[in-house]
Amino acid sequence: MFDLQGFHEAKDVADAVQALTANPNAEIISGGTDVLIRVREGKDAGKVLVSIKNIEEIKGVKLLDNGDLFIGAGTCFTHLTNDPLVQKHIPMLGEAVDTVGGPQIRNMGTIGGNICNGATSADSAAGMQVLNAIVCLTGPNGERRVPISEFYTGPGKTVREQNEVCTGFLIKKEDYEGFSGKYIKYGKRKAMEIATLGCAVMVKLDKEKKHIEEVRLGYGVAAPTPIRCPKAEESLKGAACTDTERMENYVNIALTEVRPRSSWRASKEFRLQVISELAKRALKEAIVLQGGQINA
Amino acid sequence: MLKIIHFKVNGRDVELAVDERESLLDALRVRLDLTSVKKGCEVGECGACTVLVNGEAVDSCIYLAMWADGKSVLTVEGLKGPNGELNPVQTAFIEEAAVQCGFCTPGLILTAVEIVGTGKDYTREELRKLISGHLCRCTGYENILNAVERVVKENLQKAN
Numbered sequence: 001m002f003d004l005q006g007f008h009e010a011k012d013v014a015d016a017v018q019a020l021t022a023n024p025n026a027e028i029i030s031g032g033t034d035v036l037i038r039v040r041e042g043k044d045a046g047k048v049l050v051s052i053k054n055i056e057e058i059k060g061v062k063l064l065d066n067g068d069l070f071i072g073a074g075t076c077f078t079h080l081t082n083d084p085l086v087q088k089h090i091p092m093l094g095e096a097v098d099t100v101g102g103p104q105i106r107n108m109g110t111i112g113g114n115i116c117n118g119a120t121s122a123d124s125a126a127g128m129q130v131l132n133a134i135v136c137l138t139g140p141n142g143e144r145r146v147p148i149s150e151f152y153t154g155p156g157k158t159v160r161e162q163n164e165v166c167t168g169f170l171i172k173k174e175d176y177e178g179f180s181g182k183y184i185k186y187g188k189r190k191a192m193e194i195a196t197l198g199c200a201v202m203v204k205l206d207k208e209k210k211h212i213e214e215v216r217l218g219y220g221v222a223a224p225t226p227i228r229c230p231k232a233e234e235s236l237k238g239a240a241c242t243d244t245e246r247m248e249n250y251v252n253i254a255l256t257e258v259r260p261r262s263s264w265r266a267s268k269e270f271r272l273q274v275i276s277e278l279a280k281r282a283l284k285e286a287i288v289l290q291g292g293q294i295n296a
Numbered sequence: 297m298l299k300i301i302h303f304k305v306n307g308r309d310v311e312l313a314v315d316e317r318e319s320l321l322d323a324l325r326v327r328l329d330l331t332s333v334k335k336g337c338e339v340g341e342c343g344a345c346t347v348l349v350n351g352e353a354v355d356s357c358i359y360l361a362m363w364a365d366g367k368s369v370l371t372v373e374g375l376k377g378p379n380g381e382l383n384p385v386q387t388a389f390i391e392e393a394a395v396q397c398g399f400c401t402p403g404l405i406l407t408a409v410e411i412v413g414t415g416k417d418y419t420r421e422e423l424r425k426l427i428s429g430h431l432c433r434c435t436g437y438e439n440i441l442n443a444v445e446r447v448v449k450e451n452l453q454k455a456n
Contacts, residue, residue, distance in 0.1 A: 002360075003317070078352070101429070102343065102429025102430075103429045104355045105340055
């Protein structure tokens with residue numbers, strides 16, 4: 001038996017918001033793969049859980065009329081990976097969430113939970129950073145949209161209020177069209193593992209596939225929250241895909257933008273090494289995915 | 297507080313009073329005596345409690361019983377044929393000696409049922425990934441993989 005004070009299965013988003021507002025001790029539960037474990041460990045014991053698991057309106061991926069993608073917060077990882085729109089437009093994100101836990105966890109855990117729990121180690125976090133995802137939150141006063149760059153406030157902390165429901169993520173057309181992307185997870189095991197480090201790179205090449213027009217570099221576990229490395233990104237604008245010198249420089253700049261720490265999983269020094277290695281590997285793979293040539 | 301849920305368990309319609317705070321694992325084991333569902337780590341890591349909910353494998357230890365309302369749940373008890381025959385997945389596990397202490401077996405069999413149900417072919421590496429949510433502390437993974445591989449192939453041959 002879980003140590004809960006109460007449980008409410010929300011019929012829709014409005015019902016969930018109302019239930020959360022009615023009780024400050026209430027907490028959202030979506031897939032349950034984080035919340036129920038925290039309850040089991042006693043960390044979140046005695047809470048009232050407001051379940052959004054069965055709200056169909058926040059599940060699935062949609063292509064909007066303007067070309068933007070909307071990812072429902074209640075979409076589980078498996079469904080995200082298998083979604084045709086994700087496979088076509090943002091395969092990197094589908095592959096990233098395919099590295100979460102194991103198959104059963106991926107059948108339960110949701111993208112909304114992965115982002116809203118505020119974990120820097122979330123496998124979707126680096127990808128959402130480079131996709132410039134916009135978090136859609138619905139609260140008692142209606143909807144607000146928060147860029148992912150302003151969403152995290154600290155380890156496990158976000159700007160989401162206790163009575164706000166994350167309904168999904170908006171990915172603008174200009175943030176995925178023409179890009180290829182690669183997420184690399186570093187962990188000691190291939191499955192059932194929390195990332196020691198996660199790195200996502202998105203790249204847009206010129207027409208000849210010779211030069212980099214734009215690159216985006218995002219990390220999980222390289223700082224207390226998921227981060228981007230804007231200076232490193234800027235440094236590669238216009239660089240030739242074969243320019244190893246500028247790639248080295250980009251890695252060195254990235255190292256100045258991260259703030260990893262030592263934990264029982266890995267030391268700070270080791271994380272820095274993984275950070276530099278993954279920045280290179282993910283960039284190269286993203287370039288190749290788009291048909292560019294690299295100096296291997 | 298007890299709440300009434302209606303769901304399908306192993307193909308049968310079931311009306312059940314469950315506590316809002318209980319896991320599907322406890323509801324199945326304690327209230328319905330479906331003891332093929334094993335209680336292992338209780339934090340979604342070992343996969344011993346795996347059941348299929350609407351055809352998808354979930355860890356029933358971190359799945360609230362309330363969530364099963366209106367859904368269809370399959371446990372190993374539900375694999376039995378009309379005359380008590382074993383499911384081909386179970387036969388494959390026996391023939392490949394994929395069972396040692398047996399604690400992980402029910403969960404692995406259900407994951408194998410889900411895999412076979414897709415009707416797709418998989419490489420051994422892909423199968424490794426697909427069963428990665430199960431821990432076998434006897435470390436009998438080779439035979440388990442042999443069994444899953446065998447039943448996937450057999451099923452494909454039958455389909456052709």
